[in-house]
Amino acid sequence: MSSALATEGTTRFLLASQPISRRVVVVCGVLALVLVGVMIISAAHGPANIPYADVARLILRGLGFQTGLELPDSQFAIVNQVRLPRILVGALVGAALACSGATMQGIFRNPLADPGIIGVSAGGSLGAVIAISTGLVGESLWMLPLFSFVGAIGATTLVYLLSLVRGQSQPATLLLAGVALNSFLGALISAILLFSNRYPEVQAILSWLIGSLRGRGWAYFFAIVAPVILTTGLLFFFARDMNLLLLGEESAQGLGVNVPRTRFALLALAALSTGAAVSVVGPIGFVGLVVPHMLRLVIGPDYRLLLPASALGGALFLVTTDTVARLILQPAELQVGIITALLGAPFFLYLLYRNRRLIRVL
Amino acid sequence: MDSSHNGSGARSGAPLIRAEQVSYSIDDTLILREVSLVLHPGEMVGLIGPNGAGKSTLLKVLIGLWRGAEGDIRLIERPLASYTPREVARYVAYVPQTTAVDFAFTVREMVLMGRSPHLGRFEFEGEEDRRIADEAMHKTGVLHLADRFVNTLSGGERQRVFIARALAQQPRILLLDEPTANLDIRHQLDILDMVAGLAGEQGLGVIAAIHDLNLAAHFCGRLILLHEGRVLADDTPDAVLTPQNLSLSFGVEARVYRDPFTQGLRLSISRDGNGHHRAREEATSEGRSGRKPV
Numbered sequence: 001m002s003s004a005l006a007t008e009g010t011t012r013f014l015l016a017s018q019p020i021s022r023r024v025v026v027v028c029g030v031l032a033l034v035l036v037g038v039m040i041i042s043a044a045h046g047p048a049n050i051p052y053a054d055v056a057r058l059i060l061r062g063l064g065f066q067t068g069l070e071l072p073d074s075q076f077a078i079v080n081q082v083r084l085p086r087i088l089v090g091a092l093v094g095a096a097l098a099c100s101g102a103t104m105q106g107i108f109r110n111p112l113a114d115p116g117i118i119g120v121s122a123g124g125s126l127g128a129v130i131a132i133s134t135g136l137v138g139e140s141l142w143m144l145p146l147f148s149f150v151g152a153i154g155a156t157t158l159v160y161l162l163s164l165v166r167g168q169s170q171p172a173t174l175l176l177a178g179v180a181l182n183s184f185l186g187a188l189i190s191a192i193l194l195f196s197n198r199y200p201e202v203q204a205i206l207s208w209l210i211g212s213l214r215g216r217g218w219a220y221f222f223a224i225v226a227p228v229i230l231t232t233g234l235l236f237f238f239a240r241d242m243n244l245l246l247l248g249e250e251s252a253q254g255l256g257v258n259v260p261r262t263r264f265a266l267l268a269l270a271a272l273s274t275g276a277a278v279s280v281v282g283p284i285g286f287v288g289l290v291v292p293h294m295l296r297l298v299i300g301p302d303y304r305l306l307l308p309a310s311a312l313g314g315a316l317f318l319v320t321t322d323t324v325a326r327l328i329l330q331p332a333e334l335q336v337g338i339i340t341a342l343l344g345a346p347f348f349l350y351l352l353y354r355n356r357r358l359i360r361v362l
Numbered sequence: 363m364d365s366s367h368n369g370s371g372a373r374s375g376a377p378l379i380r381a382e383q384v385s386y387s388i389d390d391t392l393i394l395r396e397v398s399l400v401l402h403p404g405e406m407v408g409l410i411g412p413n414g415a416g417k418s419t420l421l422k423v424l425i426g427l428w429r430g431a432e433g434d435i436r437l438i439e440r441p442l443a444s445y446t447p448r449e450v451a452r453y454v455a456y457v458p459q460t461t462a463v464d465f466a467f468t469v470r471e472m473v474l475m476g477r478s479p480h481l482g483r484f485e486f487e488g489e490e491d492r493r494i495a496d497e498a499m500h501k502t503g504v505l506h507l508a509d510r511f512v513n514t515l516s517g518g519e520r521q522r523v524f525i526a527r528a529l530a531q532q533p534r535i536l537l538l539d540e541p542t543a544n545l546d547i548r549h550q551l552d553i554l555d556m557v558a559g560l561a562g563e564q565g566l567g568v569i570a571a572i573h574d575l576n577l578a579a580h581f582c583g584r585l586i587l588l589h590e591g592r593v594l595a596d597d598t599p600d601a602v603l604t605p606q607n608l609s610l611s612f613g614v615e616a617r618v619y620r621d622p623f624t625q626g627l628r629l630s631i632s633r634d635g636n637g638h639h640r641a642r643e644e645a646t647s648e649g650r651s652g653r654k655p656v
Contacts, residue, residue, distance in 0.1 A: 021486040109464065240478055246465050247475070250458045253427050255531070256451030256479040301465040304486070 024305050031312035038316060042323040043083045047331060050075055089216040090322045091315035094287055096228045096277040098314025099235055100270040101288025102306055106242040107266055108171050114289045115274040118178045118267065121283035122185035123155020124148040124275060125209055129189050132204050133196050145279040152275030155181060160267060168260050211284030211337030213322045220280045231273035232311055238266055239303040246301065284337045286344040291317050375403045376439055378535050378567040379424060384433035386423050393419045395591040401569060406561040408582030409571040412612050415588040417571040418459065421537045425454045451479035455528030459539040463512050469523050470508040473499055476530030498529035502556060518549035538570040554581040579603055579627040587611055599627050
């Protein structure tokens with residue numbers, strides 16, 4: 001136990017002695033390189049395997065560069081039309097979920113807070129379930145994401161309004177309102193499932209509820225790229241305020257943070273970001289909880305470093321787990337939500353076990 | 363321990379805080395009633411009074427942490443209402459009562475947070491900020507802990523780190539809420555001695571809510587005694603710590619005398635003068651570890 005403590009301390013200590021600006025560059029640089037590497041590996045594997053170097057060239061060609069290499073169009077199509085958009089959607093969703101999770105943990109001053117805590121996932125799920133069970137999904141490709149997004153934002157707004165005490169939202173009431181609404185929405189989803197008597201519909205709902213990146217093409221990427229980058233980018237804007245919020249409401253205010261206004265902005269941004277992610281892939285669990293937590297163990301709690309690292313780390317985590325989900329049962333395919341839970345939960349428990357003296361402190 | 367840091371007589375310059383007829387209520391319960399006070403540069407003022415007298419509330423209202431008070435509060439010649447929280451934080455550093463931190467920041471990171479009110483939104487701390495933080499840590503005697511994690515420190519060390527963070531704000535006013543709660547006697551003396559020194563040397567205006575009357579009398583040039591949200595007395599320790607005042611506010615019987623050795627003010631306190639002497643104690647600063655507050 002004490003050796004685990006020492007190891008964690010040392011890992012972080014090496015970085016902690018450096019100025020924050022240098023640490024951001026080093027940590028994010030390394031994560032970005034690994035992310036690009038994993039993306040290339042992921043794009044190379046599947047029913048048809050393509051050499052890594054060719055994948056890199058294909059990507060370059062897709063970006064309009066001259067690569068001087070003639071590859072068959074079929075390979076170009078596999079990488080460019082099937083695998084690459086799916087990978088990029090996964091990266092965006094992972095980044096959004098991890099940053100939102102880190103934000104929630106700051107608002108609640110609790111390392112175990114998750115983006116779903118404010119009802120955004122349950123609301124998104126109910127919206128999607130309604131769209132599927134009413135058959136509206138047949139109307140247009142966009143019905144499902146639209147219903148889901150509206151549900152996510154609607155539920156979060158409701159939780160926020162319920163949590164207002166004398167015009168201010170308190171974390172404790174926010175948490176309880178979220179728990180109550182989550183179980184209420186869960187009950188509605190169960191009711192819809194039970195009354196649904198068509199098997200494909202139930203299958204579609206269950207498949208959506210576990211979260212999947214299957215078949216997500218460029219249209220999905222372009223639908224969420226702007227909202228995700230905008231909202232996570234704006235979260236960076238509040239990085240130092242979030243550090244100060246960790247010290248407690250009064251300390252934060254004493255150091256110049258307008259706590260109620262900041263809290264509202266953070267909740268809104270995290271809800272929009274998570275809502276956008278959930279609306280295209282379903283409520284993929286665990287990313288928002290596990291990624292910031294793992295990063296905090298290594299790089300410490302400073303949000304100016306933690307937020308960009310969470311964005312890259314969340315992308316890395318989801319692209320990796322989705323690659324495993326695609327490949328592990330070939331030619332069949334698992335839902336990525338199953339992998340994040342199956343792999344994420346035990347790994348998370350292992351971290352907690354190894355650092356059980358640090359649970360409170362990290 | 364020397365008692366030369368008394369801030370009395372340092373009433374030069376415009377007042378840092380001037381509060382007039384300030385009342386504050388929470389859910390229709392009046393917590394502060396028409397409180398008026400003035401804080402000058404270089405002064406160390408002790409805020410005393412029984413539990414629930416409104417000491418913490420007064421500190422928070424004075425710097426706008428809790429808004430919506432009636433009456434007039436002026437901070438460095440400007441109405442408090444005209445300040446943004448960030449502007450307040452450039453002039454006033456506030457150390458709250460509970461200093462628990464559950465996240466593994468290093469001491470240096472924590473102290474550097476004191477620079478926040480002076481930095482732009484995307485500005486990282488520069489060399490100058492790191493120097494100011496180092497100096498603050500040096501003053502409070504925690505420089506050797508700079509790379510330790512805050513959540514592994516003892517209560518006394520953490521209290522010093524929080525005061526270092528307050529100093530890194532380079533404030534003109536320092537407000538401390540029970541800075542010596544939960545500390546042993548040695549650390550209580552160290553911290554109050556340090557704060558009194560800062561007031562004397564740098565012209566900081568300090569208001570500290572202090573439970574311990576003997577400590578308050580020893581380190582503060584002026585005491586403000588709160589009772590049920592009102593200022594019962596605001597004067598030198600000799601004038602405030604009278605048997606009448608202590609009987610009225612705390613409901614205790616007190617004898618006040620000069621320590622024959624240090625000439626400092628000493629209180630001997632017992633519960634209501636009804637012959638019960640269980641709670642009686644010779645409350646000299648040297649003999650108080652582990653006792654209940656009076």
